[in-house]
Amino acid sequence: MKFQVLSLINHAPHPLTHEQLSPADRFEEVLAVGEAAERLGFDAYSIGERHAGAFLSSSPTAVLGALAARTSRIKLLTGVTVVAILDPVRVAEDFATLDQISRGRIELVVGKGAEAGHFDLFGLDEARQWDLQKEKYELLRRLWTEEGVDWEGEFRPPLHRVTTVPRPYAGPPRIWHGSATSLNSPELAAKHGDPLFTANAVQPREAYAKLIDHYRERFVAYGHDPARAHVAAGSGGLLIGDTAEQAVTRYKEVYEAWVRRNFKPHLEGRAGYNTPFRTIEDAIADGPQLIGSPQQIIDKILGYHQVYRHDLQSITVDGFGLDGVEQMETLHRFSEEIAPIVRKEAPTTLWDA
Numbered sequence: 001m002k003f004q005v006l007s008l009i010n011h012a013p014h015p016l017t018h019e020q021l022s023p024a025d026r027f028e029e030v031l032a033v034g035e036a037a038e039r040l041g042f043d044a045y046s047i048g049e050r051h052a053g054a055f056l057s058s059s060p061t062a063v064l065g066a067l068a069a070r071t072s073r074i075k076l077l078t079g080v081t082v083v084a085i086l087d088p089v090r091v092a093e094d095f096a097t098l099d100q101i102s103r104g105r106i107e108l109v110v111g112k113g114a115e116a117g118h119f120d121l122f123g124l125d126e127a128r129q130w131d132l133q134k135e136k137y138e139l140l141r142r143l144w145t146e147e148g149v150d151w152e153g154e155f156r157p158p159l160h161r162v163t164t165v166p167r168p169y170a171g172p173p174r175i176w177h178g179s180a181t182s183l184n185s186p187e188l189a190a191k192h193g194d195p196l197f198t199a200n201a202v203q204p205r206e207a208y209a210k211l212i213d214h215y216r217e218r219f220v221a222y223g224h225d226p227a228r229a230h231v232a233a234g235s236g237g238l239l240i241g242d243t244a245e246q247a248v249t250r251y252k253e254v255y256e257a258w259v260r261r262n263f264k265p266h267l268e269g270r271a272g273y274n275t276p277f278r279t280i281e282d283a284i285a286d287g288p289q290l291i292g293s294p295q296q297i298i299d300k301i302l303g304y305h306q307v308y309r310h311d312l313q314s315i316t317v318d319g320f321g322l323d324g325v326e327q328m329e330t331l332h333r334f335s336e337e338i339a340p341i342v343r344k345e346a347p348t349t350l351w352d353a
Contacts, residue, residue, distance in 0.1 A: 001305065001346040003339050004044035004314040005037045005331070006079050006234065009063070012054035014321040015257035023056055027063065029324050033317065034067045036328055038074040040335040043351060046077040046109070046314065051085075051118040061094045068102035075351070076102055079197075079234075079314070080111035080178035083140060084132040085122040087156060091136075092143040092164040095173065104169040109197045110137055111178030111185060114273075130184045131155075137175075137188065144172035176232065179211045186211050190218035195230035197312075200288045200304070202236060202275045208288075209307050230350050232312035233304060236275065236289035237319040240297065240333045247292045248280055251320070255280040255291070258320050290315065294337040301342050311348040 007030050013020040021029065034045045045067060047060040057063070064076050076098070083091060091108075099106040112129045119126040135153050142149050143164045152158040177189035180199035189196045196215045198208045212231055219229045239255070241247025256279060264273050277287035288304075290297045301313055315334060317327040 001301075001310070001342050001348055002043040002312045002350050003334075003342075004046050004075075004077065004232070004312055005033065005042055006046040006048065006314045006316050007033065007057075007318055008048035008050060008079070008316075009055055009057040010318060011056045012261070012321075015261050016254055016321075026056055027066075029318075029327070030063065031066055031070060032324065033327055033331070034074070035070050036331055038071045040331055041339070042074060042331075042335065044075040044077050044107075044312070045071075046079040048079045049082050049113065050115050051082070051113075051121055052115050055115075061098060064098055064106070065101060068098060068105065074105070075107060076105050077107045077176075078109050080109045080113060082113035082118065083110040083136045084112045084129055085118055085124055086136065088136045088140040088143060089156075089159075089162070089164060091140055093166075096144070096164065096166050096168045099169045099173050100166050102169075104173075106169075107174045107176065109176040109178045110140075111180075114180060114199070130182070133184070134188060137177075138192075141172075141175065141192065144168055179208075179215070181207075183211065183214050186215035187218055190215050190224070190229075191222055193219070193222070193224040193228060195232065195311075197232040197314075198234065198308070198310075200233040200235060200308075202273070202288070204276070204286065205288070205304065205307060208233070212308050212310075227349075230312070230348075231308055231310040232314060233308055233310045234288070234314045235316065236277075236283070236287055237291070238297075238315045238317055238330055238334065239289075239291040239320060239322075240330055240337075241293060244284070244292050244296055247296075248284070251291065252280045254320055255283065255289075294333065297334075297338055298341050301338075302345055305342075305346045311350040313342070 037045050047063045048057045049060045050057045112133050147163040148161045176195045176197040177185045178197045179185040200208050216229050220226050239251045259278050277283040283289040284291050317330045
């Protein structure tokens with residue numbers, strides 16, 4: 001298995017102390033974690049995209065550019081690029097530029113986004129989100145695989161003989177499809193033979209397994225080699241203790257305060273927004289959150305792997321308000337005590353030369 005660190009660049013006060021870094025200091029923290037992830041042998045670092053709420057990730061291209069300059073090996077992903085609200089020409093240009101700067105380390109995870117409200121912000125009809133997603137993704141795909149593109153669609157002006165520049169570094173970057181609640185993204189990924197990135201962050205395992213099973217079934221139905229049906233899975237955050245009891249004692253108050261703060265009453269009942277795992281004990285037992293002793297976390301990842309057969313596991317170290325020192329400690333422990341065992345038990349061909 002490969003491992004990725006993801007940051008949505010949360011910028012909310014600590015759920016207990018209410019302390020908060022300045023935006024500049026928060027960006028520096030994210031960049032420092034990216035450098036550490038490379039030193040510790042993680043395979044990828046991912047930056048999300050949010051345009052509302054307590055986040056600083058409205059411009060992931062700028063952050064990834066800084067990370068490209070401060071790293072040399074680690075792959076740089078998005079999580080997700082909200083292609084449904086963006087101009088595919090601009091996306092093609094921006095990320096091909098990043099691909100050149102990083103010498104081929106860029107990959108995209110495209111999705112409609114999980115933050116309610118960004119469609120209104122960009123003057124788009126949320127009811128058309130899947131139509132927007134499909135059309136804009138398929139245009140992006142053509143812009144990276146063809147030159148002299150002629151195109152006409154519903155959501156932007158036509159193109160005539162367009163070749164976006166720069167071209168990607170060494171062929172089109174891999175595009176994953178982010179999937180959290182709907183079969184639309186797994187279907188689109190399967191149609192084009194692309195990999196799937198399931199959120200695995202809020203809902204019970206069965207909800208995400210349904211999306212992955214649909215993807216694998218349709219991937220084969222579209223005539224693609226099932227060996228190329230790569231899957232990645234997120235997690236609801238990472239908190240490591242020496243023992244299960246220590247993890248509960250150390251993190252119970254902060255985890256449950258975080259759940260209370262992020263509960264969205266107006267979105268109650270909409271899958272993907274409110275976690276049903278309100279206590280830390282529930283999260284450890286049944287949630288996608290990676291909380292507990294190293295062995296508990298190993299067992300949980302491998303348990304998900306039995307169901308998902310995923311190639312890439314994403315972790316988040318800044319989601320619960322850990323400070324920079326705690327984030328580094330968590331990364332070190334994961335890289336030394338957890339990752340080597342899971343890599344051995346769940347081998348993958350993803351990103352092999």
